[in-house]
Amino acid sequence: MEKSFLPPSVELNNISKNYGDVQALKGLTFKLEPGERCALLGPNGAGKTTTLKILVGLLSPNSGYVKIGGYAPQSQEARRMMGYLPDDASPYRSFSVRENMEYIGALRGVDNVSEKVDRLLDSLQLREYEKAKVGRLSRGNVQKLAMALAIIHDPSVLFLDEPLNYLDIPTQETVIDILKGLKATLLVSTHIMEVATRLTERVVMISHGSVVWTGTLGELKNLGKEGEPIERVVARMLTDVI
Ligand SMILES: Nc1ncnc2c1ncn2[C@@H]1O[C@H](COP(=O)(O)OP(=O)(O)OP(=O)(O)O)[C@@H](O)[C@H]1O
Numbered sequence: 001m002e003k004s005f006l007p008p009s010v011e012l013n014n015i016s017k018n019y020g021d022v023q024a025l026k027g028l029t030f031k032l033e034p035g036e037r038c039a040l041l042g043p044n045g046a047g048k049t050t051t052l053k054i055l056v057g058l059l060s061p062n063s064g065y066v067k068i069g070g071y072a073p074q075s076q077e078a079r080r081m082m083g084y085l086p087d088d089a090s091p092y093r094s095f096s097v098r099e100n101m102e103y104i105g106a107l108r109g110v111d112n113v114s115e116k117v118d119r120l121l122d123s124l125q126l127r128e129y130e131k132a133k134v135g136r137l138s139r140g141n142v143q144k145l146a147m148a149l150a151i152i153h154d155p156s157v158l159f160l161d162e163p164l165n166y167l168d169i170p171t172q173e174t175v176i177d178i179l180k181g182l183k184a185t186l187l188v189s190t191h192i193m194e195v196a197t198r199l200t201e202r203v204v205m206i207s208h209g210s211v212v213w214t215g216t217l218g219e220l221k222n223l224g225k226e227g228e229p230i231e232r233v234v235a236r237m238l239t240d241v242i
């Protein structure tokens with residue numbers, strides 16, 4: 001069904017987050033315009049996963065605020081709009097693949113859940129595992145199921161933490177096609193520059209819990225020398241700030 005409304009904006013304002021003595025985020029501020037697709041880059045431990053968990057309301061910041069289309073992330077309105085793929089996806093292990101999808105689809109209020117599940121099973125090459133218990137799946141197939149659960153309700157804003165981890169090459173291509181087809185505001189954390197270049201227009205680079213650079217992928221490329229791979233440019237920028 002075609003959505004006529006604009007996807008929501010995403011705003012983080014001066015977010016700080018401590019885990020005990022560890023200051024994971026330090027005054028993080030950035031904004032995604034409605035429908036914007038953005039990659040969240042940064043070295044290990046920079047705060048990407050923490051940022052995504054705060055955006056979806058799983059963690060509360062120590063200070064600052066988040067708005068999803070103007071709503072707090074814990075609100076009903078924001079929850080309805082959001083889809084989230086965590087870095088440590090953990091669907092119900094004692095449910096089958098199909099049961100997980102039907103259960104989450106029903107909770108999400110998806111119309112014609114069964115048909116939607118059928119389409120996702122086929123497009124994500126999960127059909128042969130539909131009756132398999134999640135506890136017996138390979139890691140890649142768990143990741144495919146987690147992706148299905150993140151998008152089953154056609155979210156208008158999507159937060160993805162390393163979405164292509166563990167996926168075989170055909171499924172990576174399928175997932176890229178599915179994500180490109182969604183009319184959603186997108187923030188994707190990744191270490192793979194190809195994910196950023198194929199799925200997004202803009203980059204937010206963070207290090208030690210703060211934004212160190214933001215700009216378009218074109219601007220990022222232009223920071224490099226003629227013919228220099230974009231990975232080299234990013235590596236240099238991140239090494240400078242580590
Ligand atoms: N539950 C936790 N308890 C204590 N410290 C934590 C916890 N989760 C994260 N941290 C710390 O917070 C900081 C940010 O971690 P986070 O997982 O957000 O980084 P990341 O950018 O997602 O890293 P990666 O690229 O390795 O996934 C790190 O210093 C990490 O050790």
Ligand SMILES: [Mg+2]
Binds near residue numbers: 048049050087161
């Ligand atoms: Mg992470």
